[in-house]
Amino acid sequence: MSRAPARVWLGTLLIAFALLALPFALAYAGTAWVRIANFAILYVMLALGLNIVVGFAGLLDLGYIAFYAVGAYVYALLASAHFDLHLPFWITLPLGAAIAALFGVLLGAPTLKLRGDYLAIVTLGFGEIVRIFLVNLARPVNITNGPQGVTRIDPFSLGGFDFSRRETLLGLDFTGPIKYYYLLLAATLVVIVINVRLQNSRVGRAWEAIREDEVAARAMGINTRNLKLLAFAMGASFGGLAGGMFSAIQGFISPESFVLVESIMVVAMVVLGGMGNIWGVILGALLLSFVPEVLRWTVAPLQEALFGRQLVDPEVIRMLIFGLALVLIMLYRPAGLLPSEVRRRELTERSV
Amino acid sequence: MSVLLEARGVSKSFGGVHALEQASFAIAAGAIYGLIGPNGAGKTTLFNVLTGIYHPSAGSFHFDGRDITGLAPDRIAAAGIARTFQNIRLFANLSALENVMIGRHVRTRAGVMGAILRNRSTLNEEAEIERRAMALLDEVGIRARANHPAGSLPYGDQRRLEIARALATEPRLLALDEPAAGMNATERLALGRLVRAIRERGITILLIEHDVRLVMNLCDRLMVLDYGEKIAEGTPAEVQKDAKVIQAYLGAPRAA
Numbered sequence: 001m002s003r004a005p006a007r008v009w010l011g012t013l014l015i016a017f018a019l020l021a022l023p024f025a026l027a028y029a030g031t032a033w034v035r036i037a038n039f040a041i042l043y044v045m046l047a048l049g050l051n052i053v054v055g056f057a058g059l060l061d062l063g064y065i066a067f068y069a070v071g072a073y074v075y076a077l078l079a080s081a082h083f084d085l086h087l088p089f090w091i092t093l094p095l096g097a098a099i100a101a102l103f104g105v106l107l108g109a110p111t112l113k114l115r116g117d118y119l120a121i122v123t124l125g126f127g128e129i130v131r132i133f134l135v136n137l138a139r140p141v142n143i144t145n146g147p148q149g150v151t152r153i154d155p156f157s158l159g160g161f162d163f164s165r166r167e168t169l170l171g172l173d174f175t176g177p178i179k180y181y182y183l184l185l186a187a188t189l190v191v192i193v194i195n196v197r198l199q200n201s202r203v204g205r206a207w208e209a210i211r212e213d214e215v216a217a218r219a220m221g222i223n224t225r226n227l228k229l230l231a232f233a234m235g236a237s238f239g240g241l242a243g244g245m246f247s248a249i250q251g252f253i254s255p256e257s258f259v260l261v262e263s264i265m266v267v268a269m270v271v272l273g274g275m276g277n278i279w280g281v282i283l284g285a286l287l288l289s290f291v292p293e294v295l296r297w298t299v300a301p302l303q304e305a306l307f308g309r310q311l312v313d314p315e316v317i318r319m320l321i322f323g324l325a326l327v328l329i330m331l332y333r334p335a336g337l338l339p340s341e342v343r344r345r346e347l348t349e350r351s352v
Numbered sequence: 353m354s355v356l357l358e359a360r361g362v363s364k365s366f367g368g369v370h371a372l373e374q375a376s377f378a379i380a381a382g383a384i385y386g387l388i389g390p391n392g393a394g395k396t397t398l399f400n401v402l403t404g405i406y407h408p409s410a411g412s413f414h415f416d417g418r419d420i421t422g423l424a425p426d427r428i429a430a431a432g433i434a435r436t437f438q439n440i441r442l443f444a445n446l447s448a449l450e451n452v453m454i455g456r457h458v459r460t461r462a463g464v465m466g467a468i469l470r471n472r473s474t475l476n477e478e479a480e481i482e483r484r485a486m487a488l489l490d491e492v493g494i495r496a497r498a499n500h501p502a503g504s505l506p507y508g509d510q511r512r513l514e515i516a517r518a519l520a521t522e523p524r525l526l527a528l529d530e531p532a533a534g535m536n537a538t539e540r541l542a543l544g545r546l547v548r549a550i551r552e553r554g555i556t557i558l559l560i561e562h563d564v565r566l567v568m569n570l571c572d573r574l575m576v577l578d579y580g581e582k583i584a585e586g587t588p589a590e591v592q593k594d595a596k597v598i599q600a601y602l603g604a605p606r607a608a
Contacts, residue, residue: 194468201467201474202460202481209454212443219403219437221429221458221521230464345445345501 019185023178034177038249040289041184042242047269047285048191048278049238054267055276055340056204057231058211060120063107063127064266067236069134069258070103071096071243073144076253079154082145089156093244100240101233103130108232112225115214127263134255149254156183156248163248180249187245191238195278198234207231208342272329274336276343283338292322356381356556357402357433357525362411364394364401364580371397373580374411379525379573384547384557386571386588388564390600394580395560396438399529403435404428416524430458434523436514438530438560444503448494448513451502452485455520488516492546508539515546519555526550527558532566544570568592576600 026033050064074096078087107126111119138146155164155176163183164176198204206227209217218224247253265288273284299314299321329337335344357379364372372394379385387395400406402413404425412421420431434455443451460481466474489495492512497505502513511531518526528547532540544566551557561567567574568588576584576591578600584591591597 197470198464198467202457202462202478203464203467205450205454206457208446208450209443209457212445213441215405215425216437216441216443217454218425219405219429219435219441220455220517221426222454223424223426234464342445345503 020182023181024172027173027175027178031175031177034175034181036290036293038177038180038184040286041181041188042246042249043266043269043289044282044285045184045188045191045242045245046239046266047273047281048188048195049235049242050266051195051235051270051276051278051281052198052207052238053231053235054270055281055343056199056207056211057228058207059111059228059231060116060123060267061107061232061235062120062124062260062263062267063130064123064235064239065258065260065263066107066127066130067100067103067239068243068246068262069130069255070100070236071240072247072253072257073134073150073243074099074240075244075247076150076153077143079248080150081152082150086154088158089154089244089248090158093241096244097237097240100243101237103240104232104234104236105229107236108229112228124260124263127258127260131255131258134258144255147255149252149256150247151252153247153251153253155251156180164251177249180245184245187241191241192278192282199278203227203230268326272326272336274339274343277336277338277340280336280338280340284336287337291325292318295321354381355379356383356416357558358414359398359402360412360414362398362401362413363409364397364406365409370580372401372408372577375577375580375582376411377575377582377585379556379558381524381556382551382554383572384551384559384570386567386574387558387560387577388562388567388574389577392579393577395577396529397580398577399435399527399560402428402527403433426458429521429523432522432524433527434518434521434525435527436511436518436529436531438533440510440514442502442510442513442517445501447499448489448502448505449482449485449498451513451517452488452520453481455488455517456481456484458521485516485520488519489513491519491549492516493542508535511535511543512546515550519550523555525556525558527560529560530562531559532561532563540566 023034023037026037046064046068050061053059053061075092077083078085078092078095079089107123111122114122134144135147137144144150155162157163163179166176167174206217206222209220209222210224210227214224269284269288270281272288273282274280295318299317300310303310303314355378359375359377362372362375363370375398387398389395397406401408404423404427407422412419414420415431415433418431420428423431443454460477462474462477486495486498489498492515494505494509494512497509502510505513515528515531532543535543540563547557547559547570559567559571571588573586574588574591575582576597583596583600584594
């Protein structure tokens with residue numbers, strides 16, 4: 001491998017510095033924005049996980065949020081007052097990711113022979129099944145506490161260091177969300193590195209082969225069953241990891257958080273950003289997390305300034321603009337904002 | 353010479369259609385074995401049954417003494433049989449080099465942990481995969497196009513790339529399904545040389561081809577299929593004189 005030139009190093013340093021300073025800039029605008037940033041990073045993690053399934057292996061999964069739910073509930077049940085269990089996060093998080101991976105295999109196994117639309121329908125059903133189980137597993141034995149959800153979930157803590165407590169260090173005010181921001185950032189960096197390395201590997205190439213032509217892939221000696229299951233499991237484990245962190249940050253979860261719209265949101269992030277291109281997917285996740293929030297804060301004042309009163313419910317306009325933006329992006333950039341070279345070829349040449 | 357592949361009474365029917373009936377043959381190690389017959393005779397069906405895409409309705413395949421009947425396609429490839437497709441099935445959006453690198457999958461090991469950790473053995477393996485893939489592109493004569501998307505290559509080069517990809521799996525038997533289809537006379541000559549060179553490396557070849565001159569020049573033995581049944585087998589000279597073969601290709605002589 002060639003040594004990166006100085007310019008690349010400088011750029012990396014600048015980005016790193018910006019990412020480190022970002023939460024304090026956001027905190028200046030209000031702690032709510034730090035929380036929004038945290039959720040954006042969670043979505044980046046989710047989108048990168050789904051990108052393994054959809055972008056690399058080409059398996060459309062519309063029930064991806066189920067794995068997020070599994071990770072979140074594993075963490076919540078093992079670290080809250082609900083069962084009065086308070087296991088440390090370095091046990092519950094990996095456990096949540098592992099159980100989510102198991103669910104990934106459970107979903108993958110019966111769908112091995114399905115492709116495209118058919119696979120999408122089955123995965124969509126799977127996502128709903130998981131959510132409905134979460135709603136109903138309250139009787140006769142109360143496992144999930146039903147629609148009320150699980151409350152008072154433990155925050156992350158390591159030794160005496162508690163991630164939810166406010167602390168002042170070197171004159172800087174570290175609130176709970178800011179501490180979580182750094183934790184999420186670190187976790188996401190690891191997820192990105194894993195994604196990049198998987199893509200350029202023997203396994204990544206095999207996934208690409210399956211996506212391109214499954215019959216030819218099998219004839220080349222690729223065990224498509226195992227590799228598809230591996231894609232489902234890897235993708236699901238990232239979802240589970242993100243779910244566990246969501247639980248801890250939020251302190252409260254209920255089946256409400258894992259509805260179909262969330263799955264579709266994550267798929268939209270992957271597709272809009274550029275399936276198969278890690279940087280595109282990250283961009284998609286960030287845009288779809290931030291834009292609705294920015295609109296939330298700008299639509300109402302804008303109407304006030306233009307018309308002197310609220311003509312239309314801001315919430316309606318917000319979703320309208322958001323939907324319109326999605327339609328326009330897909331019309332003008334069908335392969336996504338930052339498409340991978342391979343996917344661009346697929347989506348442009350075949351549609352002619 | 354020892355027998356590399358033996359088919360015993362292989363049949364395949366789709367509903368009431370008998371695409372292949374009781375086909376038996378043996379291919380000697382190191383041979384170039386031709387498979388000819390009119391359109392719809394069952395040649396490609398035989399390929400698909402052999403390489404595990406279809407399950408045979410009856411009969412068995414023995415490869416190097418081992419029963420490989422009904423194994424999954426990836427197991428067949430691992431056992432040492434590689435193929436090309438009549439209607440080219442490259443990974444069209446990936447580069448030529450990547451196509452051949454994917455062919456190395458079955459002979460390499462690195463898994464998820466290797467990919468993530470990028471330890472020395474994984475890096476060495478990756479370098480070796482790329483080196484061998486490049487060498488194969490060189491061998492079939494399309495090294496200059498290594499980084500072009502496979503789907504953008506000229507037709508003849510796509511056929512060559514399919515051969516390179518199949519060779520990357522280190523087969524002992526290479527099954528070529530109409531490799532000369534759509535090639536011009538010059539390209540066909542070059543293909544003939546390539547097939548011979550592959551045989552020189554000790555790889556046995558099973559060849560479906562319509563170009564009679566190419567088949568007659570290249571093959572040591574031929575089998576002729578018609579309506580799913582074997583109607584003749586022998587050296588090219590023998591087959592050419594066979595009355596049934598002439599009838600299958602030209603029709604029965606009408607009584608005057």
